[in-house]
Amino acid sequence: MPLTAVIFDMDGVLVDSEPLWHRAEIAAFAGVGVHLTPTDCLRTTGLRVDAVARYWLEQRPWAGRPEAVAAEVTRRVLHLLRTEAVPKPGAVAAVRAATEIGPVGLASSSSDVLIEAVLERLGLRDAFAVVRSAEHEPQGKPDPGVYLSTARLLGVPPEECVAVEDSATGIRAALAAGMRVIAVPDVAVAPEVLVRADRVIPSLLDWEGAIAGLRW
Numbered sequence: 644m645p646l647t648a649v650i651f652d653m654d655g656v657l658v659d660s661e662p663l664w665h666r667a668e669i670a671a672f673a674g675v676g677v678h679l680t681p682t683d684c685l686r687t688t689g690l691r692v693d694a695v696a697r698y699w700l701e702q703r704p705w706a707g708r709p710e711a712v713a714a715e716v717t718r719r720v721l722h723l724l725r726t727e728a729v730p731k732p733g734a735v736a737a738v739r740a741a742t743e744i745g746p747v748g749l750a751s752s753s754s755d756v757l758i759e760a761v762l763e764r765l766g767l768r769d770a771f772a773v774v775r776s777a778e779h780e781p782q783g784k785p786d787p788g789v790y791l792s793t794a795r796l797l798g799v800p801p802e803e804c805v806a807v808e809d810s811a812t813g814i815r816a817a818l819a820a821g822m823r824v825i826a827v828p829d830v831a832v833a834p835e836v837l838v839r840a841d842r843v844i845p846s847l848l849d850w851e852g853a854i855a856g857l858r859w
Contacts, residue, residue: 689812
């Protein structure tokens, strides 16, 4: 099956944002009496922020609305992205190189406002033919919806796409969409998930070697 499009995840793949998310989550949840550690935050890597809030409401109930905490997390991480975000090694070059294969999409669990902040910060907005947030899907990752929507908007069958992901949640979503997967683990990913990826690389500095064997 030919490879005619590339779809990137954003957080942890293009931008070193997971530490920023952890800082925002720890501060926002502390406001309702839920004290998280960075290790706690790893449990929800790759989920939409509303799903993160619901998860911790179930695990450590508090009096209040999860939507309010999710909004506070978003407010805090937006500020951090605008002021502190840096690209992951090789990310900008990999995105530019991917445009030589075909149309390039972005499929992220982050909201539109966060995506735009990152793309502006990294100078990559023009590189993407389609940018899709999972906030527009009935469910977030690991549901494949955001990947299927991105492929549809690119005009490419899912089986002709390769997804670039860092988390177990994202890898599951891309596989469920019927896509090939290049995994760039930003955090520990369970071996039973990682082994299902078509390629596993330590960083996007290894992009050319990873993509070469998947193109035809």
